[in-house]
Every structure is written in structure tokens, then in C-alpha cells.
Amino acid sequence: MLTFERPTETAVAATVNSLRASYGDRTVTTHAVREHHSHGEGMQDSALPDVVVFPETNEEIASILKLCNQARIPVIAYGTGTSLEGHLKALYGGVCLDLSRMTKVLEINPEDLDCRVQAGVTREQLNADIRHTGLFFPIDPGANASIGGMSATRASGTNAVRYGTMRENVLGLTVITPDGRIIKTGTRARKSSAGYDLTRLYIGSEGTLGIITEIQLKLYGVPERISAAVCQFGDLHGAVNTVIMAMQLGIPMARIELLDDMQMQACIKYSKLEGLEPKPTLFMEFHGTDAYVSEQIEQMKSITADHGGSDYRFADKPEDRSKLWKARHDVYWAGMSFVPGKQCFATDTCVPISRLADCITEAKRIADASGLICMIVGHVGDGNFHVQITFDPNNADEHQRADDAASRIALVAIEMGGTCTGEHGIGIHKLDALKVEHGEGVDVMRTIKQALDPHNIMNPGKTIPMQ
Amino acid sequence: MIESWQNQIKAAAAKGEKLTIHGSGSKSFLAPQGQGEVLDTRAHAGIVEYDPKELVIVVRCGTAIADVEKAMAAADQMLAFEPPHFGEHATMGGMVASSLSGPRRPYSGAVRDFVLGCKVIDGKGDHLSFGGKVMKNVAGFDVSRLLTGSLGTLGVITEVSFKCLPLPKAQQTRAFEMDAQSAIVAMNRWYAEANPVTATTWVNGKLYVRLAGAEPAVNSAVARLGGEALSDDVDWWRDWREQSHAFFGGDGPLIRVSCKSTAQWGDLANGADMQAIDWGGAQRWLRTASIALPAIREWARAEGGHASVFRGATSQAERSESLQPALSEVSQKIKASFDPYNVFPSLS
Numbered sequence: 001m002l003t004f005e006r007p008t009e010t011a012v013a014a015t016v017n018s019l020r021a022s023y024g025d026r027t028v029t030t031h032a033v034r035e036h037h038s039h040g041e042g043m044q045d046s047a048l049p050d051v052v053v054f055p056e057t058n059e060e061i062a063s064i065l066k067l068c069n070q071a072r073i074p075v076i077a078y079g080t081g082t083s084l085e086g087h088l089k090a091l092y093g094g095v096c097l098d099l100s101r102m103t104k105v106l107e108i109n110p111e112d113l114d115c116r117v118q119a120g121v122t123r124e125q126l127n128a129d130i131r132h133t134g135l136f137f138p139i140d141p142g143a144n145a146s147i148g149g150m151s152a153t154r155a156s157g158t159n160a161v162r163y164g165t166m167r168e169n170v171l172g173l174t175v176i177t178p179d180g181r182i183i184k185t186g187t188r189a190r191k192s193s194a195g196y197d198l199t200r201l202y203i204g205s206e207g208t209l210g211i212i213t214e215i216q217l218k219l220y221g222v223p224e225r226i227s228a229a230v231c232q233f234g235d236l237h238g239a240v241n242t243v244i245m246a247m248q249l250g251i252p253m254a255r256i257e258l259l260d261d262m263q264m265q266a267c268i269k270y271s272k273l274e275g276l277e278p279k280p281t282l283f284m285e286f287h288g289t290d291a292y293v294s295e296q297i298e299q300m301k302s303i304t305a306d307h308g309g310s311d312y313r314f315a316d317k318p319e320d321r322s323k324l325w326k327a328r329h330d331v332y333w334a335g336m337s338f339v340p341g342k343q344c345f346a347t348d349t350c351v352p353i354s355r356l357a358d359c360i361t362e363a364k365r366i367a368d369a370s371g372l373i374c375m376i377v378g379h380v381g382d383g384n385f386h387v388q389i390t391f392d393p394n395n396a397d398e399h400q401r402a403d404d405a406a407s408r409i410a411l412v413a414i415e416m417g418g419t420c421t422g423e424h425g426i427g428i429h430k431l432d433a434l435k436v437e438h439g440e441g442v443d444v445m446r447t448i449k450q451a452l453d454p455h456n457i458m459n460p461g462k463t464i465p466m467q
Numbered sequence: 468m469i470e471s472w473q474n475q476i477k478a479a480a481a482k483g484e485k486l487t488i489h490g491s492g493s494k495s496f497l498a499p500q501g502q503g504e505v506l507d508t509r510a511h512a513g514i515v516e517y518d519p520k521e522l523v524i525v526v527r528c529g530t531a532i533a534d535v536e537k538a539m540a541a542a543d544q545m546l547a548f549e550p551p552h553f554g555e556h557a558t559m560g561g562m563v564a565s566s567l568s569g570p571r572r573p574y575s576g577a578v579r580d581f582v583l584g585c586k587v588i589d590g591k592g593d594h595l596s597f598g599g600k601v602m603k604n605v606a607g608f609d610v611s612r613l614l615t616g617s618l619g620t621l622g623v624i625t626e627v628s629f630k631c632l633p634l635p636k637a638q639q640t641r642a643f644e645m646d647a648q649s650a651i652v653a654m655n656r657w658y659a660e661a662n663p664v665t666a667t668t669w670v671n672g673k674l675y676v677r678l679a680g681a682e683p684a685v686n687s688a689v690a691r692l693g694g695e696a697l698s699d700d701v702d703w704w705r706d707w708r709e710q711s712h713a714f715f716g717g718d719g720p721l722i723r724v725s726c727k728s729t730a731q732w733g734d735l736a737n738g739a740d741m742q743a744i745d746w747g748g749a750q751r752w753l754r755t756a757s758i759a760l761p762a763i764r765e766w767a768r769a770e771g772g773h774a775s776v777f778r779g780a781t782s783q784a785e786r787s788e789s790l791q792p793a794l795s796e797v798s799q800k801i802k803a804s805f806d807p808y809n810v811f812p813s814l815s
């Protein structure tokens with residue numbers, strides 16, 4: 001069992017004083033700043049940290065952790081605050097470490113196809129900084145998240161079907177442990193012969209094991225040709241089955257995203273998409289040499305035709321492609337603004353590709369039965385999709401129905417051999433589902449948490465159920 | 468079987484005894500000789516689930532890699548990290564526990580990138596399950612990846628699910644007469660230029676580049692890169708992967724260097740015939756009898772990596788470099804989380 005008690009006011013005050021003595025006006029206690037750091041996106045639930053600090057170096061973070069570890073004060077890392085599962089809520093107050101001043105790209109090694117960045121670098125900043133090398137970093141969650149936050153949540157995005165997630169693209173890390181030690185992990189780093197993959201342990205640990213300060217990332221050459229296309233379908237089944245077929249045939253799609261009719265309606269309105277109808281739709285992208293891309297497109301066309309797909313609308317010019325993918329990245333905002341006064345949150349199930357059609361059908365049935373407006377969107381090439389559920393936050397009944405639908409959809413996916421979360425993580429919202437999914441395995445995770453963070457100061461109450 | 472292993476582990480834990488986990492023994496040279504009773508994983512064998520349409524295969528630990536690859540090939544699929552077997556009966560469990568990947572590794576990913584889920588019996592005798600059959604899963608800590616490469620120190624991996632990929636439709640290997648330094652440059656450049664490269668090795672003055680994928684992609688890359696066709700390329704890459712290629716012959720120790728892929732050629736061993744370059748430059752092999760391991764390690768460190776004796780090690784210090792103390796402490800804590808009574812081999 002993990003436990004944590006909110007530190008006393010005296011302990012907090014002493015910590016704030018010593019932080020202020022060391023970091024001056026980079027130690028902030030104003031209500032506005034604490035409020036800003038008290039939540040992520042998604043379901044509105046927040047709790048204020050006692051203080052927000054803006055560290056600039058590994059050594060500063062190490063001494064902050066040492067201090068907090070001795071005083072038993074919680075520490076919550078903050079990247080850009082776009083996580084969706086209550087990851088940032090300061091359940092027990094404490095220190096929020098905002099990494100937004102650690103934005104150096106430390107190394108770019110174009111020949112080695114890798115780079116090393118500080119945790120606060122955002123994915124857009126990184127891509128802007130490496131553009132001149134002809135390389136790019138493919139992982140693109142809808143938000144412009146920090147690389148540290150993306151590592152901590154094991155994020156993915158629309159390109160994952162081809163390029164993988166943070167798990168496959170991080171080569172090594174610098175991590176500060178709760179007792180203030182600086183460790184370096186990585187493929188090329190020395191390991192004992194039983195080389196535990198510590199990089200992978202810290203990736204996705206949601207700030208509960210240590211603070212990630214530097215990340216070594218894989219980069220990719222910008223392909224000779226990139227072609228994006230949109231195809232619309234008469235029914236959801238046609239679209240889903242197209243995806244399944246494409247994956248089973250091994251067509252190396254760079255992106256393949258599904259939007260259902262309701263989601264398309266919201267996106268057409270929000271992103272002013274012209275010439276598209278509110279019908280189930282696939283957004284696709286092909287990468288490769290000229291000949292290879294042409295071949296992939298021909299193969300896909302024959303599959304979509306068999307499943308009742310429309311002719312393709314291509315977006316080959318960079319500005320047209322950007323518009324299309326911006327619309328995809330903005331689906332969350334499109335959902336939020338679709339019904340005025342309502343809020344929206346997203347489920348995040350992922351199932352084996354062969355169960356995708358069944359799972360989407362069942363999820364849609366549950367969504368319809370909730371009586372709430374729901375939209376389906378997803379990185380379907382990986383079997384991952386979201387049901388965005390809109391509800392009135394001031395209406396307890398709607399809130400309950402939204403919660404119920406989300407939990408039922410998660411359980412359906414788990415029953416089909418899937419997971420309750422393919423990319424957003426556990427945070428505080430999915431702690432129960434984690435137990436259903438992993439059973440006793442959660443005990444081992446808890447033991448690891450206890451061993452690496454004995455005083456449970458690292459983002460306490462998140463990721464691993466306390467009991 | 469699982470139950471009897473659980474009992475065996477519980478009994479060892481109660482008596483303070485040790486156990487050693489063994490498959491066919493094909494990779495036993497990677498770790499020191501274990502102590503205590505042997506738990507033979509080959510007693511738990513077989514493919515649990517394989518529907519090619521799922522793109523996932525679930526196997527028991529004792530299943531031979533060869534059997535799995537055969538079943539997958541029949542469905543035009545493969546284990547894309549191209550695992551070395553190092554023995555006819557090498558098992559899937561041993562493959563995961565030793566985490567060795569073959570020539571395709573820099574281009575498709577390592578063993579761990581294809582492990583979707585694991586079942587394991589820990590040092591308390593509990594049979595636990597992590598991950599599953601999905602391509603993406605961010606539910607909790609990534610325990611399956613921790614088990615990958617744990618060399619039997621954390622528990623008995625009983626079952627593993629892997630992501631399957633379709634076999635490439637076309638494949639060709641091109642050979643180029645080239646010195647080592649030019650080969651390093653070429654390997655890195657050709658891959659960055661998005662050619663469908665799936666293996667690169669330089670040995671005995673020749674660079675071998677395997678291209679695989681859709682036919683048009685392979686053909687256009689062949690036209691672009693030139694070189695000579697290697698006629699028996701499937702056999703050649705199998706020999707290379709299995710270290711039955713002549714380069715690996717002889718008795719001297721074999722040193723594996725992991726470094727930046729662009730690290731300049733260094734005259735480390737006695738002469739160029741004793742060195743080979745693999746994985747686009749990121750892995751170098753040295754064959755030398757008069758081993759000057761400290762010098763090699765120094766070179767590797769300067770090139771952002773490390774070096775160890777892969778075969779023929781006479782001590783654990785040759786097999787692995789000592790870890791940064793804080794890192795070693797983290798590893799020890801992980802070991803203790805799985806194996807509190809120290810039933811399985813110690814971390815060395």
C-alpha cells in the first residue's frame with residue numbers, strides 16, 4: 001500500500017522560503033499562477049500546488065528534489081499542461097516544477113539521425129529547429145506538448161502507425177531521482193549484462209518515479225514525397241474495415257485517421273473544411289519515394305473502392321496538408337465548441353486490429369444509449385480510438401451518464417484483449433481500470449514505485465493505485 | 468507446468484535457495500553460470516494464439532524460435548527484429564530474456580519494440596500478466612520492457628505476445644568494394660535518404676546493403692545505389708546473424724562495441740581483417756586474441772558508447788562495464804521488487 005499525507009503548513013512554508021532563497025522570483029506563489037498549474041485539459045478537476053518553481057538546470061532540479069524528499073513535500077512536473085487524465089492535479093498540494101525554461105536543443109546529429117533536447121522543448125519548437133537539416137520528429141499529439149511531458153506520458157499521435165510512439169523513439173534520458181541523483185539511461189549507455197531497460201520504465205511513468213530533464217530522440221529524413229488524401233464513406237463499417245484491411249496487407253501508411261459523421265460535422269464547422277460532408281471519413285498520408293507513394297495510393301484506392309469509399313481528395317501542397325492535419329489535431333476543440341455550454345472528454349481505448357470493428361460498434365452503441373452527443377475519432381491504424389463525449393458540467397445527471405459511458409467503453413476494450421488507454425495515460429481517472437486490466441500486476445508496479453520513491457513524493461496519487 | 472514452477476520458486480524462496488532459468492542454453496555464454504536447481508523453460512512450449520489477421524502471435528517461453536518463424540513465414544509474416552538463434556533449439560523465452568536483435572535492428576526496431584505483453588512468475592511465485600495484444604498501451608509502468616533483457620534475474624517469463632509484420636514482397640542485397648570509413652558514411656547516408664534499407668554490414672573490405680520492401684521501392688533503390696547483386700543473400704544474412712560467417716571463426720574473444728553510428732573507423736584491433744561494422748555503424752565487432760579491452764572501452768566511451776566481450780569472456784567485468792552507482796542502485800531496487808528473496812541469479 002502507498003500512503004501520503006498532506007505536509008503541514010509549516011513544512012510547506014519552510015520549503016517555499018528555502019526555494020525562494022535559492023531561486024528568487026522563479027519561485028511563484030500567486031494564486032493565478034498556481035491555478036494555471038493546477039490542472040491539465042479534459043475533465044475539469046483541479047487542485048492547487050502550494051508553489052510553482054521554474055528551474056533551469058539539472059542541478060537545480062536535483063537540489064529541489066533533495067529538499068522536497070527530506071521535507072516529504074510532493075513534486076509535480078509540469079510540461080505544457082495538456083495531459084487529459086488529471087495528471088497535474090495537486091492532490092496534496094506541494095511543489096509544481098514548471099520545465100518551460102528548459103528549452104535548449106542540446107545536440108542535433110544529422111548524420112546519426114538523433115538529437116538531445118531539454119524537457120521543456122515542445123514538439124513544434126523541435127521541428128522548427130531541425131527543419132534546416134532535412135530531418136523531422138514524427139510524434140505529434142494534438143497539442144503542442146513538451147518533449148518531457150510526451151516522454152512522461154509515452155505519447156503518440158497521427159504518425160505512430162508508421163513511426164511508433166515515444167516508446168520507440170526515445171534513445172535515452174537524463175532523469176533526476178527523488179533523492180536528487182542525476183542518472184543517464186539509454187541504448188548506448190553502459191548497462192549491466194542484465195540490462196534493465198530503465199529508459200522504458202521512465203517513459204510513461206507520468207512523473208511518479210523521477211523528473212526527466214533531457215531526452216535523446218530519433219529523427220527521420222523528410223521523405224522524398226508526401227501525399228495526403230481524404231476519403232469519405234457511406235457508413236462507419238466501410239471506413240473501419242478499410243483500415244483493418246490496409247493494416248493486414250501491411251501497407252506502410254504514415255497516417256490513417258478515422259472521423260465519424262458527428263466528428264466530421266464538428267470539424268467542418270470548427271476548421272471550416274470545404275467540400276467535405278458530415279460522413280465517416282479517413283484522413284490518410286503516404287510517405288516514401290515517388291514510385292513507392294504512387295504504389296501505396298493505388299493499393300489503398302482499390303481497398304477503399306471495395307468498401308464504398310469516395311474518390312480521393314488529395315492535399316499535396318504543404319499548406320493544404322497543414323490545414324488538413326491542423327483540423328485533425330483540433331478535433332478536441334471542435335468537439336468542445338460543437339454544443340455551446342457543454343464540455344467534452346475523450347475515452348482512449350486501444351484493441352487488437354482484428355477487434356477494431358467490433359469495439360467501435362459496441363462503443364457507438366454505448367455512446368448512443370447515453371443520450372449524449374458523442375463523436376468518434378482515432379488513430380485507427382493502431383487500433384486506438386477516442387469517443388468524445390459531450391456533457392453539461394453543471395448537470396449532475398449528464399456528468400454521471402458521461403462517466404458511466406466512458407467506463408463501460410473502457411471495460412469493453414479490456415474484454416476484447418485491449419487496453420483502457422492507448423496514449424493518454426492513467427493519471428487519476430483510470431486507476432480503477434488499470435486494476436481491471438493488470439490485476440495483481442499492479443502490485444509489482446506499486447512495489448517498484450515504493451522502491452524508487454520511498455517517500456512517495458513524486459506526483460503522489462497518480463498512475464499506480466495507492467492500494 | 469506453471470503451478471509446479473510456482474511451487475518450485477516458493478520452495479526455493481522459503482529455503483533461501485537459488486534457481487537458474489534455462490532454455491536450450493544457446494545464449495548461456497552471455498551470463499555467468501547460474502546456481503541452484505535448474506528450471507527448464509522448454510517444458511512450457513507451444514504457440515498459444517496465432518491468427519495472422521491480428522498481427523499478433525502469443526507463444527509460451529519454451530517454444531523454439533525456429534518453430535515460431537516457420538509458422539509465421541507460412542502466413543507471410545515475420546519477427547521483424549530478426550533474432551539470432553545461436554542454436555537449433557533456441558527458445559522464445561531466452562530470446563526475450565537476452566534481448567538480442569539481428570541485422571534488421573536499426574531499421575525495424577529491437578526485440579523490446581515488438582514485445583506487446585508478457586506473463587511472468589516473480590520471485591514470490593506469483594504469476595503476473597503485463598501488457599497484452601495491442602500496439603499501444605500506456606496503462607501503468609512498462610513492465611514488459613523491463614523483463615525484456617532481464618536475463619532471468621527478475622522471474623520466469625512464461626508467455627510473450629509479439630507484434631508481427633508482413634514479410635517484404637521483394638528483397639535484394641547489393642555488395643560494394645569499399646574501405647571501412649567510406650562504408651560508414653555510405654551506410655548512414657543511404658538510410659537517411661529513405662532507401663528501403665533493412666541491413667548493412669561491412670566485413671573484409673566489402674559493404675553489404677540489404678534492401679527490402681515493395682518491389683518498386685527496392686528496384687528504384689537498386690538503380691540508385693548500384694553495387695553488385697549478392698546471389699545467395701538469404702543464406703549470407705543468416706550466417707552473419709548466427710555468427711557462423713568466417714569472420715566469427717577462431718578462438719579469440721569477440722568484442723562487441725556499441726557506438727555512434729558515424730563514429731570514425733579506429734584502428735583498434737590488430738588489423739582491419741579483425742573488425743566488422745554492423746547496424747549502420749552503430750555496432751562494431753572486434754576479433755582479437757591480444758585483447759586490449761580498456762583501450763577499446765576508452766574509444767567506445769569517446770564515441771558515446773561502450774564495449775564488452777560478447778563471446779569468450781573470462782570474467783563478468785569483461786562481459787559488462789560497471790554501472791554509474793545511482794543507475795546500479797535503481798537496477799538493484801527493481802530486482803528486489805520482483806525477487807525479494809533473491810531466488811534468481813543476482814544482477815552482475
Ligand SMILES: Cc1cc2nc3c(=O)[nH]c(=O)nc-3n(C[C@H](O)[C@H](O)[C@H](O)COP(=O)(O)OP(=O)(O)OC[C@H]3O[C@@H](n4cnc5c(N)ncnc54)[C@H](O)[C@@H]3O)c2cc1C
Nearest residue numbers: 079080081082083087141142145146148149150156207212
Ligand atoms: C487537443 C489535445 C490533443 C491531444 N492529442 C493527443 C494525442 O494525439 N496523443 C497523445 O498521446 N496525447 C494527446 N494529448 C494529450 C497530451 O497532449 C499528451 O499527454 C502530452 O504528452 C502531454 O505533454 P505535456 O507537456 O502537456 O505534459 P503535462 O500535461 O504538463 O504533464 C503530463 C504528465 O507528465 C508529467 N511530466 C511532464 N513533464 C515531465 C518531466 N519532464 N519529467 C517527468 N514527468 C513529467 C506530469 O507530471 C504529468 O503527470 C492531447 C491533448 C490535447 C489537449
